[in-house]
Amino acid sequence: MKFSDIKLIGIVGAGTMGQGIAQICAMAGYKTLIYDLDSYALENALKEIEKNLDKGIEKGKVDESLKESTLNRLSISDNFNELTADFIVEAVVEKLEVKTKLFQELESINSPSTILTSNTSSIPITQIGAKLKNPERFAGMHFFNPAHIMKLVEVISGASTNSQTITTIKELAVKLGKKPVSVNDSPGFIVNRVARHFYVESLKIIEEGVTDFETLDKLIESTGFRMGPFRLMDLIGVDTNFSVTQSMFNAFHQDAKFRPNRIQQQKVDAGHHGRKTKKGFYDY
Incomplete structure (x- = not known):
């Protein structure tokens, strides 16, 4: 063709x-x-x-x-x-x-x-x-x-x-x-390979109680990013983002640095998939 x-x-x-x-x-x-x-x-x-x-x-x-x-x-x-x-x-x-x-x-x-x-x-x-x-x-x-x-x-x-x-x-x-x-043809291709830790590390910070997701978004946006990781996950779809993380985790033979986060898992289980469901990390 x-x-x-x-x-x-x-x-x-x-x-x-x-x-x-x-x-x-x-x-x-x-x-x-x-x-x-x-x-x-x-x-x-x-x-x-x-x-x-x-x-x-x-x-x-x-x-x-x-x-x-x-x-x-x-x-x-x-x-x-x-x-x-x-x-x-x-x-x-x-x-x-x-x-x-x-x-x-x-x-x-x-x-x-x-x-x-x-x-x-x-x-x-x-x-x-x-x-x-x-x-x-x-x-x-x-x-x-x-x-x-x-x-x-x-x-x-x-x-x-x-x-x-x-x-x-x-x-x-x-x-x-x-x-x-x-x-x-490699795990995550270019963008998701590079960006995965933007999400994974941000979720880990929240999981460890260092701060809350809104504060972290504001901090990252203040450095020039148009969206922090949690606003961006809501835009992409929390469920889609979680699926990609799971795929990357398996592609790298369960390397701990790609481990999916249980906070994100809870959002997916609850049906809080972001903007498309009117609720994710934020309400819409």
């Missing part, structure tokens, strides 16, 4: 990341299909995308004609068999077994030329693609939240990914207004 052959993009998952990725694809001129098992999530995705576009209009970054054309390019479906496209981005739960099964099913209903990509933030691409018949056309395409604003995209090569697939993904990323960087 060459970049010029891409006409229809499929997005698997109508959550926060799926919404943002779908929005930028449609804004860039691509017909975009969003798939999810949950019909409510699909309807909500369209509403959230429209809200984002309205905010863009308020800021003078989007006009009414772009909003209308973007919404017209979007379609939704809860029928998996309709999920056929030239290029597919998966944005579902961070569980290896879920992603592996999903991509096997996607491969079975799509053309041999379709490029399949995962928005995983930590699971090795080689592991996900290991059971595919054509792993050479599978790679990682990791966006950052909020996907319709953040410019960086990690393009991750698995052990079997071919160079044409990577070239096509990078060309598409540029078309979407992003800045792609090539990444080897």
Whole structure:
């Protein structure tokens, strides 16, 4: 699949990341299909995308004609068999077994030329693609939240990914207004490898009773960070952040410095996942 052959993009998952990725694809001129098992999530995705576009209009970054054309390019479906496209981005739960099964099913209903990509933030691409018949056309395409604003995209090569697939993904990323960087398939890739201790060490400080999370956020923000670790976890999703930490912990063979924190575990168990549930470390 060459970049010029891409006409229809499929997005698997109508959550926060799926919404943002779908929005930028449609804004860039691509017909975009969003798939999810949950019909409510699909309807909500369209509403959230429209809200984002309205905010863009308020800021003078989007006009009414772009909003209308973007919404017209979007379609939704809860029928998996309709999920056929030239290029597919998966944005579902961070569980290896879920992603592996999903991509096997996607491969079975799509053309041999379709490029399949995962928005995983930590699971090795080689592991996900290991059971595919054509792993050479599978790679990682990791966006950052909020996907319709953040410019960086990690393009991750698995052990079997071919160079044409990577070239096509990078060309598409540029078309979407992003800045792609090539990444080897390693635990956490670049950003989550570097950032993991921003969260882990901050949680450890709270766990040890040194201070409270609000004070630590204010301290870190006073040094120039736009968000402290706890505000940022709420934005990303406390559950998503916790899953990435668990994945990194296992990838590094339970190295203690990557140990998931029980405070974060409690938040996840209680359903306090951050902004998307209106409650995380902060109330929204």
